[in-house]
Amino acid sequence: MSHEEISQFVQGLDGVLTLRPQPGDGSPELAWGDEFFYYAPDGILPPGQPFATIVTKDYPGEPPSGLGRGVVRVNVDAGRRGQDPPADPTRRDVLIAHPVYAAHGWVSVVAPGPATADELRTLLRDAHRAAARRWHRRHDGTDDA
Numbered sequence: 001m002s003h004e005e006i007s008q009f010v011q012g013l014d015g016v017l018t019l020r021p022q023p024g025d026g027s028p029e030l031a032w033g034d035e036f037f038y039y040a041p042d043g044i045l046p047p048g049q050p051f052a053t054i055v056t057k058d059y060p061g062e063p064p065s066g067l068g069r070g071v072v073r074v075n076v077d078a079g080r081r082g083q084d085p086p087a088d089p090t091r092r093d094v095l096i097a098h099p100v101y102a103a104h105g106w107v108s109v110v111a112p113g114p115a116t117a118d119e120l121r122t123l124l125r126d127a128h129r130a131a132a133r134r135w136h137r138r139h140d141g142t143d144d145a
Helices: 003-011 117-140
Strands: 016-019 035-039 052-055 073-077 095-097 106-110
Touching: 003 016, 003 035, 003 052, 003 117, 035 117, 052 117, 073 117, 095 117
Parallel strands: none
Antiparallel strands: 016 035, 035 052, 052 073, 073 106, 095 106
């Protein structure tokens, strides 16, 4: 799955607000080119973390995943707690615990492809639903998602 295919899939989910840091918007240069997905049907950035991200480069302080030159990592808040980080965060088209945020329930796929496409779509839908439930509880006391 390409960066664009993943982005289009997530943006096709109801109520998604996508942040795409770029030059001139006040965001740190390190985040330029990445995408951050939030559930925000009112268009207002909610507090807290996104439910998924696409990163296009390795970040300082994280184990390198070999990102860049078209290779991306999709990170998803899967709600799975206490996972051990992967021994090899460069593995491609394999669902792994996030190399830094595994203990917080995040999973990742570097260079998603045929082996992970279906599971990744399911994880993204589930993370979107969980984010929608949190948003609705905060805003109107319901659980519409």
